[in-house]
Amino acid sequence: MKKLVFIVLIFIMFFFKNLASANYDKVFYDLQINSISGEIIDFSKYKDKAVLVVNTASYCGFTKQYEGLQKLWEKYESKGLIVLGIPSDSFNQEKKSNKEAKEFCEVNFDITFPLTTITDVKGENAHEIFKWAKDNYGKSAIPKWNFYKILINKEGKIEDTFSSLTKPTSQKIIQKIEKTLKIY
Template sequence: MAEFSRRSLLATPLLMAAGPAQTVFDFRLEALEGGPLALAEYRGQALLVVNTASFCGFTPQYEGLQALHDRFAGRGFSVIGVPSNDFRQESTDAAAIRSFCETVYGITFPMAGLTTVRGPRAHPLFAWLAARGGGAPRWNFHKYLVARDGRAVRAFATATGPTHPDLLRAVEAALSGPALG
């Protein structure tokens, strides 16, 4: 885990918008189907939080994200998809997003509702991730890998696909780290 920790931890203070949150597990999103998607339910797991979009040139990454989720889920890992229209490439209809994800890509990993991921109206989770992971998403399918402790964050740009060796090595490192009780 030395490489993951050394390259991913930033000595950046939390943004005021993030409030008192100290770990990723302190945040809640709205689920795509409505109701809460509390990240506390994933305490002790490594997470890959990805801002997604249905009508983007990188949308085929959904296939690799599902494969990554399936490959590592049994070891305490989850992909969390967060649809965003920040780059004007996502539907504003939750049912249409769900239908697209399920029918075209067979997505079974948790999906949040439509969320702002950058700028002054960014969801506090994304403000927190940006502060710890080197900045806000520059495009769809920006990835934040969060270690089991919920604190260490490493970002991967859009062009780094879910099967890229660097991302796979980082997931392995995050899974070998300590889990919170």
């Protein structure tokens, strides 16, 4: 009887393990997007790095989080973290042109981390990054608001997501980044 219970438990563990793990046909490093200046950002150049993807907006109550994102970039860039800002008007709070968004970020927050073109992050017109995230991580990867954060690990898979309320320099995010970068 004990042997049968043991076999059933092993079977159940393997069954649920497979259900819980995402089936990545592509990893993050297989994707690309246009930079805010118009050049292609090929994520394959970020291989073996962790990437914090953040949908941003100039007119949002969370816009001050740009300061925390810049601090993360300055502290962890040399250790293998890429902070990627994706300006979005999906919540109707972004400038109308890439040039205006870029200038806003540079003038008000001295942003030096990579920024993309203004991009949809939800719905039918969402960029491939966000469709990929939803397909592989579920609905929790869909931005609920501006400054939603998706942490990509060094294998190009989603490590975790963080709400807009979670500040970039919160212990929760820093601990997850350091664990992902293997900084102890």
